[in-house]
Amino acid sequence: MKDFAQLIKKLDSTNKTNEKVAALTEYFQNANDADKLWTIAILSHRRPKRPVNTTLLRLWATEISGIPLWLFEESYHIVGDLAETIALIIPSCERSEVTSKSLSQYILEIIELRTFPEEEKKKYLHDNWLALNYFERFVFNKILTGSFRIGVSQKLMTRALSKATGIDEDILAYKLMGDWTPEKTTYKKLILEQNEEDYLSKPYPFYLAYAVEDNFQEDLGPISDWSFEHKWDGIRSQVIIRNDEVFVWSRGEELVTDKYPEFQDFLKVIPNGTVIDGEILPFGEGEIGNFNALQTRIGRKNISKALLKKTPVILNAYDLLEWQGEDIRQKPFSERRKILDKLIQNINSEEIGIYLSETMNFDTWEEAAKERDLSREKRSEGLMLKRKDSPYLVGRKKGDWWKWKIDPFTIDAVLTYAMRGHGRRANLYTDYTFALWDEGELVTFAKAYSGLTDAEFRQVDAWIKRNTLERFGPVRSVTPQHVFEIAFEGIAESSRHKSGIATRFPRILRWRKDKPIEEANTLSDLKALIPK
Amino acid sequence: MKQPLLVFNEKGIYCQKADVYIDAWRPVDKCIVTHGHADHSRWGHKQYITHTHNVPIIKHRLGEISVTGKAWNETFTINGVKFSLHPAGHIMASSQVRVEYKGEVWVFTGDFKTEDDGLAEVYEPVKCHTFITECTFGLPAFKWEPQAEVFKDINEWWATNKSEGRTSILFGYSLGKAQRLLKHLDTSIGKIYTHGAVENMTEVVRENYKLPKTTLITRDTSKEEIKGNIIVAPPSAHGSTWIRRFVPYVTASASGWMTFRGARRRRAIDRGFVLSDHADWEGLLSAIDATGCEKVIATHGYTDIFARYLREELGYDARTEKTQYEEESAEIDKKIENED
Numbered sequence: 001m002k003d004f005a006q007l008i009k010k011l012d013s014t015n016k017t018n019e020k021v022a023a024l025t026e027y028f029q030n031a032n033d034a035d036k037l038w039t040i041a042i043l044s045h046r047r048p049k050r051p052v053n054t055t056l057l058r059l060w061a062t063e064i065s066g067i068p069l070w071l072f073e074e075s076y077h078i079v080g081d082l083a084e085t086i087a088l089i090i091p092s093c094e095r096s097e098v099t100s101k102s103l104s105q106y107i108l109e110i111i112e113l114r115t116f117p118e119e120e121k122k123k124y125l126h127d128n129w130l131a132l133n134y135f136e137r138f139v140f141n142k143i144l145t146g147s148f149r150i151g152v153s154q155k156l157m158t159r160a161l162s163k164a165t166g167i168d169e170d171i172l173a174y175k176l177m178g179d180w181t182p183e184k185t186t187y188k189k190l191i192l193e194q195n196e197e198d199y200l201s202k203p204y205p206f207y208l209a210y211a212v213e214d215n216f217q218e219d220l221g222p223i224s225d226w227s228f229e230h231k232w233d234g235i236r237s238q239v240i241i242r243n244d245e246v247f248v249w250s251r252g253e254e255l256v257t258d259k260y261p262e263f264q265d266f267l268k269v270i271p272n273g274t275v276i277d278g279e280i281l282p283f284g285e286g287e288i289g290n291f292n293a294l295q296t297r298i299g300r301k302n303i304s305k306a307l308l309k310k311t312p313v314i315l316n317a318y319d320l321l322e323w324q325g326e327d328i329r330q331k332p333f334s335e336r337r338k339i340l341d342k343l344i345q346n347i348n349s350e351e352i353g354i355y356l357s358e359t360m361n362f363d364t365w366e367e368a369a370k371e372r373d374l375s376r377e378k379r380s381e382g383l384m385l386k387r388k389d390s391p392y393l394v395g396r397k398k399g400d401w402w403k404w405k406i407d408p409f410t411i412d413a414v415l416t417y418a419m420r421g422h423g424r425r426a427n428l429y430t431d432y433t434f435a436l437w438d439e440g441e442l443v444t445f446a447k448a449y450s451g452l453t454d455a456e457f458r459q460v461d462a463w464i465k466r467n468t469l470e471r472f473g474p475v476r477s478v479t480p481q482h483v484f485e486i487a488f489e490g491i492a493e494s495s496r497h498k499s500g501i502a503t504r505f506p507r508i509l510r511w512r513k514d515k516p517i518e519e520a521n522t523l524s525d526l527k528a529l530i531p532k
Numbered sequence: 533m534k535q536p537l538l539v540f541n542e543k544g545i546y547c548q549k550a551d552v553y554i555d556a557w558r559p560v561d562k563c564i565v566t567h568g569h570a571d572h573s574r575w576g577h578k579q580y581i582t583h584t585h586n587v588p589i590i591k592h593r594l595g596e597i598s599v600t601g602k603a604w605n606e607t608f609t610i611n612g613v614k615f616s617l618h619p620a621g622h623i624m625a626s627s628q629v630r631v632e633y634k635g636e637v638w639v640f641t642g643d644f645k646t647e648d649d650g651l652a653e654v655y656e657p658v659k660c661h662t663f664i665t666e667c668t669f670g671l672p673a674f675k676w677e678p679q680a681e682v683f684k685d686i687n688e689w690w691a692t693n694k695s696e697g698r699t700s701i702l703f704g705y706s707l708g709k710a711q712r713l714l715k716h717l718d719t720s721i722g723k724i725y726t727h728g729a730v731e732n733m734t735e736v737v738r739e740n741y742k743l744p745k746t747t748l749i750t751r752d753t754s755k756e757e758i759k760g761n762i763i764v765a766p767p768s769a770h771g772s773t774w775i776r777r778f779v780p781y782v783t784a785s786a787s788g789w790m791t792f793r794g795a796r797r798r799r800a801i802d803r804g805f806v807l808s809d810h811a812d813w814e815g816l817l818s819a820i821d822a823t824g825c826e827k828v829i830a831t832h833g834y835t836d837i838f839a840r841y842l843r844e845e846l847g848y849d850a851r852t853e854k855t856q857y858e859e860e861s862a863e864i865d866k867k868i869e870n871e872d
Binding site: 013071075079439 | 671672673674675791792793794796800802803804834837840841844845
């Protein structure tokens with residue numbers, strides 16, 4: 001635990017990526033395998049379930065520190081973080097010289113703690129709070145209460161792990177994907193060994209495109225090098241068919257097979273050893289529907305027959321990553337598509353629910369632009385540009401794939417504050433403040449209060465009331481948890497705004513329930529939108 | 533009803549009987565000043581009374597003023613009201629003000645801390661009936677580690693930076709915090725360089741206090757010469773162009789606000805050391821206890837919360853008064869600048 005706390009402290013006390021990578025690398029070189037595995041798990045948001053609810057945590061922390069609950073709450077409002085507040089008020093200032101238990105030992109105890117009766121839970125927490133020094137106690141509380149937000153992305157962690165193990169970063173990214181938990185695997189098995197069975201459900205890391213830059217047409221070389229597609233507005237997914245099973249993964253590394261039972265039909269026509277990258281789209285009455293229709297499918301735990309009928313979905317296939325059991329990501333895009341096209345063309349799309357995302361070639365950029373202008377009509381977000389000879393890369397990489405979206409400007413932002421609305425929205429929290437990431441912090445950039453349906457507003461309102469952090473008169477700050485796509489018409493630098501940016505007519509385009517807040521955009525993404 | 537011995541009016545803390553203000557925030561005729569920080573020793577009073585060692589400090593800040601210096605515990609009577617100054621331990625020559633009239637005693641702490649920092653005269657509890665206390669850090673979340681531990685960390689940090697070929701830049705307010713830092717830096721590690729604002733104030737302070745040698749950074753000071761050494765600079769230097777010439781460097785801030793992870797992270801400082809010249813929660817409570825007072829008036833800080841705790845949990849007759857010793861702002865970042 002000491003080493004892990006030290007690591008978190010180091011990660012927490014620098015803004016420099018290189019130093020973070022160095023600290024993590026050093027840790028991965030020295031920690032024992034169980035600790036390494038849990039560290040990877042925690043930094044990829046696989047923390048153990050909360051063994052004690054926060055009401056009890058507060059109560060027990062105040063008991064041990066001898067302060068009244070109201071004073072704890074006041075302190076918490078000022079500190080702004082529960083784990084930190086508890087760590088601060090526990091009465092021990094001396095440094096613990098010996099903390100013999102390792103990180104993994106602590107975590108196993110925390111997992112076991114869930115089954116304990118309340119009195120024993122309390123005793124366990126009291127004993128451990130007092131045995132740890134301030135920062136260790138903070139880290140311990142973080143494991144108990146939530147995930148670490150310390151500006152370490154999975155990519156950064158993977159880079160460090162790669163340095164420590166000598167295993168290629170992309171291969172590690174692949175190994176770390178999917179449905180593993182530290183309880184069911186080991187460091188050796190997950191990271192070091194090649195194990196066929198484990199790969200059965202494993203998706204490939206998604207290749208993500210950057211938006212085109214100014215005057216990109218000049219930089220991309222001959223237009224004949226490029227294949228064009230519409231950028232469909234649904235849920236980016238990977239469908240895996242292996243060993244007579246279908247697995248559906250969303251981009252958020254979530255296994256969502258159960259939510260799309262219609263895709264089980266793929267088994268009838270698609271051979272084992274096939275992995276398709278595509279977009280799940282709502283598809284009522286033979287045409288692509290509005291993204292909002294998909295929300296009902298995303299949010300629901302149980303997919304009823306009625307819902308399947310009301311909101312049918314299809315897979316619009318973009319790419320082929322595995323064919324006949326072979327990873328073909330290194331083959332040129334055009335070749336991968338040739339196989340994919342042939343595969344899908346032989347399928348009755350209407351019956352099976354899998355379509356091809358049509359590829360297009362253009363002779364001039366003007367023609368391409370004309371097609372892009374049709375995007376709204378076709379319910380796409382613009383065009384995708386894919387270099388015909390490009391491999392399928394890992395993560396967001398520049399160069400081979402570009403997205404050429406249509407206006408308006410849009411950005412994915414995190415809901416941070418809410419205010420009650422007026423008129424018919426009085427008493428409902430409908431006026432929102434949104435923030436973007438900036439060096440690991442959320443910085444307010446815009447307010448918006450239109451764009452959601454009444455039903456969605458009610459849903460957000462109920463959530464806000466349960467997740468209020470602080471009240472400032474009519475305004476509440478809320479736990480950063482929800483991402484919304486914000487659209488706006490104009491953008492300019494502004495000294496009056498905290499973010500340094502003013503946006504014109506920002507409004508909510510949609511609620512991105514599929515996105516974790518880590519995937520919200522950054523302030524520099526926003527700044528990059530400013531016309532030069 | 534009897535007029536209280538000290539009242540809070542629009543100009544400052546006022547003793548009507550003696551017609552004297554303490555730490556007034558608007559120009560007045562006669563003002564007792566607890567210490568040299570700008571929010572307590574303001575410009576424009578006709579006459580200043582302060583501790584002898586604070587005289588050169590406020591003269592440096594305010595220019596030619598009419599000022600009388602007093603020794604610790606020296607009683608001076610104005611219109612029948614007895615006044616005396618007692619060490620507050622906040623910074624060098626910082627005082628508490630004791631006010632006595634017809635057997636009733638009030639004490640105003642100014643800013644104070646209870647720990648001996650090895651430089652400021654050590655805080656002295658003064659018996660009183662009414663205690664006017666600051667409570668900048670009046671929350672149980674604030675608990676200072678012993679200074680020796682903090683300086684061990686600071687010196688280790690410096691030594692590590694040096695071994696990595698980097699210059700250490702330590703931010704602290706130029707009066708008080710800067711000298712406290714200087715005093716305890718381990719000069720066996722390297723040389724101490726100073727920003728102009730720090731150097732000027734330190735020069736003034738040297739008149740009465742012993743401090744290690746410092747070297748002012750001038751236009752001619754080369755980057756190579758400074759490399760691996762430590763620079764003490766005011767917080768305002770953070771992010772300035774002045775600082776860029778010292779690359780590669782590592783920054784740290786020493787302040788009570790560094791208790792909060794968020795405060796440090798927001799300011800993009802590499803390292804935060806929790807080191808304050810104010811009393812922490814326990815320090816505030818023990819100071820109040822030691823005065824034997826019945827009434828407490830909480831000023832500047834988390835006054836409402838602190839006074840409520842004193843009333844409800846400890847049974848004091850406690851209330852709050854507004855002063856202008858800090859802005860009423862929830863913005864912690866701002867407070868880092870204004871702590872001292």
